[in-house]
Amino acid sequence: MRSFYRTPAGVATRQGLAVALATSAYGISFGALSVSSGLDLWQTCVLSLLMFTGGSQFAFVGVIAAGGLAAAPAAIASSALLGVRNAAYAMRMAPVVAGGFWRKALATHFTIDESAAxxxxxxxxxxxxxxxxxxxVAIWVGWNLSTLLGALLGDVLGDPRAYGLDAAAAAAFLALLWPRLRGRQPLAVAAxxxxxxxxxxxxxxPGIPVIAAAGVAVAAGLFDPRSRASTREKRMP
Incomplete structure (x- = not known):
């Protein structure tokens, strides 16, 4: 078993489980906030089971909390917009997942920020x-369990934002991103x-700032003079 965790697949497994642990803890916040926003236990759990994209879920319950169930259309629009980024992840993950139609269809449910990262x-x-x-898969299981726990203990927990669980997910992302920030261009794009x-x-x-931030990376790729020079070199006979 120790030898497995030293292989590239083992390293990926360790990283995946560590990110899953940090991200799943944040599900407690969602469960508590969802119930306090007016959704019941089953509605909260169904959101995590089927929607399963943390940012969109928080956007949905946030709009519901502000405007009640009458704001449901706006909540759906807001969460859908925030979920647009998953379509970009899907295009990048398609060659990674490989396999046939059913394998890729199953992978769509697990194509999230953390799994792509x-x-x-x-x-x-x-x-x-x-x-x-x-x-x-680990985040899906952990997120749904922590959502249930947060929904059940919402009144006991008080304001879940006071625990800073969102910082755990952000820290996990930073740990994955940091080794890749080598050179001026990656640092400039990230900043x-x-x-x-x-x-x-x-x-x-919610949703628009994320898409706009992704546009920074797209613009950097389109206007990178080094990529243009490389393209010209390939075209030369």
Whole structure:
């Protein structure tokens, strides 16, 4: 068993389980906030079982909390917009997941921020697949269990935001991202995306700041002079 965890697939497994542990803890906050927003226990659990994308779930219950069930259309629109990023992840994860139609169809439910991040942090194909599936499935199980726990203990916990569980998920992301921030361009893209998201979050509806931040990376790729030079070299006879 020790030898397995030293292999690339083993490293991916360790990373996936660590990220799952940090992210799943945040589900307690969602369960408590959802119940306090007016949803019942079963509605809260169904959201985690079927929607299973933390940012969209928090956006949904946030709008419900502000406007009641009458705000359901706005809540759905807000959470759907925030979930658009998963479509971009799906395009990137398709060659990683590989396999036939049913395998890819199953993978769509586990294509989230964390599973994509762990998979792309690996250097080998098999390790990427392992990272994707271990992270996605482990978070799905942990997130749903912690959602149930948070919904049941919501009144006992008080304000779940006071525990800072959201910081655990952010710290896990930073741990995955940090080794890849080598060179001026990755650092510039990361800093630019962070600034854009921070500036837009207070003034725009949930979802738009995330998409705008992703646009920083797209713009960097389109206007990178090094990529243009490389393209010209390939075209030269």
């Amino acid at each position: 762990v998979a792309l942090a690996q250097g080998e194909s098999r390790a990427r697949q392992t990272g994707f599936w271990v992270t996605g 630019g995306a962070a600034v854009v998201a921070a500036l837009l979050t207070p003034v725009l509806m």
